Amino acid sequence: MDIFANLLIGLQTAGSLTNLLYCFVGVFLGTAIGVLPGLGPTATIAILLPITFTMGPENALIMLAGIYYGAQYGGSTTAILVNLPGEPSSVVTAIDGYQMARKGRAGVALSTAAISSFIAGTIATLLIALFAPILGEVALKFGPAEYFSLLSLGLVAALVLAHGSLLQAFGTVIVGLLLGLIGPDVNSGVQRFTFGITGMQDGISFVIVAMGVFGLGEIVANLGDESGRSVSDGAISKMLPNREDIRRMAAPIIRGTALGSLLGILPGGGAMLASFASYTVEKKLSKFPDEFGKGAIEGVAGPEAANNAGAQAAFIPMLTLGVPSNSIMALIIGAMIIQGIQPGPSVMIEQPALFWGVIVSMWIGNLMLLVLNLPMIGLWVRMIGIPYHFLFPAILVFCAIGAFSLSNSTFDVFLLAAFGVVGYVLRKLDCEPAPLLLGFILGPMMEENLRRALMINRGDASVLFTRPISCALLVGAIALLVMVLLPSIRARRDVAFQEE
Template sequence: MDIFANLLLGLQTSMSPVNLLYALIGCFLGTAIGVLPGLGPAATIAMLLPATFAMPPVTALIMLAGIFYGAQYGGSTTAILVNLPGETSSVVTALDGHQMARQGKAGRALATAALASFFAGTVCTLLIALFAPPLAEVALKFGPAEYFSLMVLGLIASIVLAHGSILHALGMIVLGLLLGLIGTDVNSGLQRYTFDLPELSDGIGFVIVAMGMFGIGEIVANLQQEASRDVSINEVKGLWPTKEDFRRMVAPTLRGTALGSILGILPGGGAALASFGAYALEKKVSKNRSEFGKGAIEGVAAPESANNAGAQMSFIPMLTLGIPANPVMALMIGAMIIQGIQPGPSVMTEQPALFWGLIVSMWIGNLMLLVLNLPLIGMWVKMITIPYRYLFPMIIVFCAIGVFSLNNAHFDVYLMALFGVIGYVFKKLDCEPAPLLLGFILGPMMEEFLRRALLLSKGDPLVLLTRPISAGMLALALVLLALVLLPSFSVTREEAFQEE
C-alpha cells in the first residue's frame, strides 16, 4: 500500500542524523519552555524563526514541531510538582496532579502524564498518516473561491474560540488583515499604507510581528505578573504507575485521545480546548468522580492525552489546507513561507519527503520525550527556581539579533519593539494577539484567492455563492457568527474562559 511506502520515506527522512539531532533539540527546548511558566511555544518558535533560515526546510519544521508538542509535556511537570502550569493546556492537570504530588504520588502522576501523552501522540501520528492524504486530495480540487471561503471560515472559527470579548477578537482579526495589506500591490504595483516609508514597501515581515507580539509583549506582561515559585517537592520517587493506576487510566486516556483528536483540527482549538473538554467529560462519566480535585489519576490521564492529541492533530489543516488551527500553526506556516514553500495540499505531492518526514518525526519526538522527561525531573525542578528577571534580558537580546539578521536593518528592530508595546497594550486590554496573527497570515492569501475568483468569474462576486463547496463554507461561517452573537452562548463562553 502507498501508506507504507510513504511512512518508509518519512522514516528514512526523519532518521537522518541531522534531523534526529534537531528533533532532540526541539523536544528538549519545548520541554524547557513548558516548564518555565509564561514563555510558551508560540513566543519560542517566533524567536527561533531567524535561526531556521540556514536549515533545510524539513529539518527546520521537525525542530519547530518538537518545540510545540514538547511544551505540552513540560507544562505538566510544573503543574504536578508546584501547582504552577507552564502551559495553558496544563491548567486542569494541576487540579489532580498536584494533589497526587502532595500525597507522595508525584512520580506516579508524572509517569501517568508521560504515558498518556505518548499514547495519544502515537495514535495521532497514525491518524495524520491515514487522513491527511485523502484530505489533501480533496483540497486539490478546490478553486480560488473555495480557498477564500475556507479562510473566512477559519477566521470566524478563531473568533468563536478566542479568549475574552468577541468584539475584541473580531477587531484583532480585522487589524491583522489590514496589517497584511501593507506593502506593494501585486496587480497595480502601487504602494499602500506605507506612509512613504521605503522600508515598508515590501510589507511588514511575519517574524517581526510574531516576535513583537508574542516575544516582547509576553515578556513585559510576565515581568509584571511574576510570582514567587515555591518548589516544595525536590525529590520524586516511584516513577511508575501501579496495576490499579493502569486500570483506572486506560479509559480516560482513550476518551481524552479521541476528544483531543477531534478538537485539535478545529481552527482556534488545539491543546488548551482539548484538555479542558476532556477533564469536563471525565468528571461526568467517571466512576470515581468524587475523587476529582483530590488526586484522581483520571484527572491527569484524560487532559494530558487530550492536550497532546490536540497539539498534533492541529497539523492536519496546516499541512493539507495551509490553514493554521492555532497561533503556533500560523508560525509554522510562516516558517514554510520563509523557506520558499507554499503551504497547502501541493506540499504532499511536491515535497513528499518533507510531508512524511515531519509526520514520522512526531512519533520519534514523542518517544524522545518519554525517555527524556522522567530521568530529567530533577533538572526541570531546578529550572523552575530561576527568577524570570534573569531570563528576560537574554530573550530580548536574542529577539533583537534575530530580527536584525533578517535584512540587517535597524528599522526592523524598532518595528519589533513597537509591536512589543502594542502587544503589551492589547494584553492589558484583554485582546488576545492570536486572532491578529491569523488575520495577518491569511489576509494576503485571502486577497489573492478573492482576486483570482473574481478574475475567473469576470468580476461576478456571486461565484462565491454559486459554487457548492464555497457556499457551504460561507453558510457555516455565518452560522458560527450568529452562534457567538447569541447572549446565552456568550455567557457560557465567558464562564469557560474564566475557569481557565
C-alpha cells in the same frame, strides 16, 4: 500500501542523523520552555524564526513541531510539581496532579502524564497519516473561490473560539488584516499604506510581527507578574504506576486521545478545549467522582492524553489545507513561507519527503520525550526556580539580533520594539493577540484568492455562492458568527472562558 510507502519515505527523512538532532533539540527546548511558566511555545517559536533562514525546510519544521508538542509535556511538569501550569492546556492537569504530588505520588503523576502523552501522540500521528492524504485529495479540487471561503471559515472560527471579548477579538483580527495589506499590491505591485517609509516598501515581515507581539510582549507582561514558585515538598521516589493505577488510567487515555484528535483540529486552541472536555467527561464517567480535585489519576491521564493528541491533530489542517488552527500553526506556516514553500495540499505531492518526514518525526519526538524526560526530572525541577528577570535580558538581545539579521536594517529593530508595545498593550487590555497574527497571515492569502476568483469570473462575485463547496463553507462561517452573536450562546461562551 501507499500509506506504508509514504511512512517509509517519512522514516528515511526523519531518521537521518541531522533531522534526529533537530527533533531532539526541538523536544528538549519545548520541554524546557514548557517548564518555565511565562515564555511558552508561541513566543519561543516566534523568537527562533530568524534561525530557520539558515536551515533546510525539513530541519526547520521538524524542530519547530518538536518545540510545540514538547511544550505540552513540559507544561504538565510544572502543573504537577508547582501547581503552576506552564501551558494553558495544562491547567486541568494541575487540579489532580498537584494533589497527587502533595500525597507523595509526584513520580506516579509525572510518569502518568508522560505515558498518556506518548500513547496519545502515537495514535494521533497514525490518524494524521491515515486522514491527511484523504483531506489533501479533497483540497486539490479547491479553486480560488473555495480557498477564500475556507480561509474565511477558519478566521471566523478562530475569532469565535478566541478568549475574552468577542468585540476585542474582532478588532484584533481587523488590525491583523490591515497590517497584511501594507506593501506592494498582489497584482499591480503598487505600494499600499507605506506612508513613504522605505523600510515598509516590501511589507512588514511576519517574523517582526511574531517576535514583537508574542516574544517581547510576553516578556514585558511577565516581568510585571512574576509568580512565586515553590516546588512540592513531596519526594520524587516511586515513578511507575501500579496495576490499579494502570487499570484506572487506560480508558481515560483512550477517551482523551479521541477527544483531542477531534477537537484539536478546531481553530483557536483545540488542545486546551480538549483537555477541559476530557476532565469533564472523566469526572462524569468515573466510579470515584469524589476523588477528583483530591488526586484522581484519571484527572491527569485523560487531560494529558487530550492535550497532546490535540496539539498534533492541529497539524492536519495546516499540512493539508495550509490553514492554521492556532497561532503556533500560523507561525509554522510563516516558517514554510520563509523557506519558499507555499502551504497547502500541493506540499504533499511536490515535497513528500517534507510532508511525511514531519509526520514521522512526531512519533520519534514523542518517543524521545518518554525516554529522556523522566530521568531528567531533577533538571526541570531546578529550572523552575530560575528567576524570570535573569532570563529576559538574553531573550531581548536574541530578538534584536534576529530582527536586525532579516535585512540588516535598524528600522526592523525599531519596528520590533513597536510591536512589542502592541503585544504588551493587548495583554493589558485582556485582548488575545493570536487573532491579530491569524489575520496578518490569512489576510494576504484571502485577498489573493478572492481577486483570482473575481478575475477568472470577470468580476462576478456570485461565484462564491454558485460553487457548492465555496457556498457551503461561507454559509458555515456566517452561521457560526450568527450563532455566537445570539445572547444565550454568547453568555454561555463568556462563562466557559471565565471558568478556564
